[in-house]
Amino acid sequence: MKARHLAALALFSLLALVGCKGAEIVGGIAKDMGLNIGGVPVGGYAESAVKSGEAVARSMEDFTPEQEYYIGRAVTATLFGTYRPLNNQAAGEYVNTLGQSLALFSEQPLTYAGYHFQIVDSDEINAFAAPGGFILVTRGLVRCCPNETALAAVLAHEIAHVQNRDALRAIKKSRITEALGIIGGEAIKHAAGADLAQLTGIFADSVGDVMTNMVNNGYSRSYEYEADQGAVRILHRAGYDPAGLVVMLKAMQSRLVSGRGDFAKTHPAPADRIEELAGLDAGAMATEPAVRLARFRKAVGSL
């Protein structure tokens, strides 16, 4: 594990994608379901549905970018129910500009509708990366960052979650299989209204899966470590010192309170993440140029 991470760090300028992950074999299930969905035989479309299922099973492309976008919109709309957008134009513009600048240097600079960043009005130390590129970061987390490079590290970590499609991985395979049954099913021809309702139900359940994982369970440790490595690559390419990630984690470590509903609940301990980032030393982070520090403080210093 450690050797792999060290190698990744040594080569963090490489453009290699993290790669396909989480491919599941659902083709067989789709085949079973594709023949008879909700009591309606799908006839001539069965083969097409099966093909769709197998194609899905091969990669993380469980959903098209457009579907990923709509899931992301609904997840974000739901998050906004609890985490209200912060009404601070200067801070909002600053975070959005920083985030979009970083995304330009990510392995997936373009998503269906682009990356968008929003500070939310919460004292929690937390951030969320919804599918498609909707990234929310709490006021508490922004306040945790001592400088722009540390904030860049936070945003880069979230961008990495988006490009790794980590949120989508929470969606139960049965939902995908069920949706494919409808999408690929001939039944649409005869009962579009009923299928729309059913598809909307699956959509709601998928959004629920993402929310549960994002807010309550957190991702697996390996996804978090991969997002940290992705962040290091993004920071390096954009021209920020990747040691900013360790600076951020140390700042977090000193403020996180165990048992609270934030990063402490959904992320590995900062100390563990720092250990995985062996080779990066917070103390060795390049001194922030005065102009950069000044604009950081001006934009978010009063949050």
Added chain:
Amino acid sequence: MALTAFAAQVMNVQVRDVQVRSTPSFLGKIVGTVSYGQSVTVTGAKGDWNQVAHAGGQGWIHASALTTADLDLSSGSGQAPTSVSGQEMALAGKGFNAQVEQKYRQTHGGDFASVDRMEKTTLQTGRLMSFLQEGGVKPQGGVQ
């Protein structure tokens, strides 16, 4: 799929709208726009950029905006049904789409107005590069 030897290859746009540039760079002049699901012919590549020919002309598109997947079917390689109507195809092909979101909003609510506002903020590459430059941030290797 790696594109090393060129044999021209047809690929589909997988983002809502992608700008076609005159050079393989986000700073290249915009010479066209291609929308989601439309196909382009890839005739070459340089770094993360693909040289393309499309209905409106030629230019460069960043590779992350293109896929070999057939987006009309929501999966990689299934054969598109040919006997359904356009509307049925939209539902069949898109799966979770604006129509589904509309129905979802009726039953689940959610602050979509804030999402819409959030989406409106997209900055031009030039502005982003200026932001980095003003902060003394020096990208490694330039904009891809």
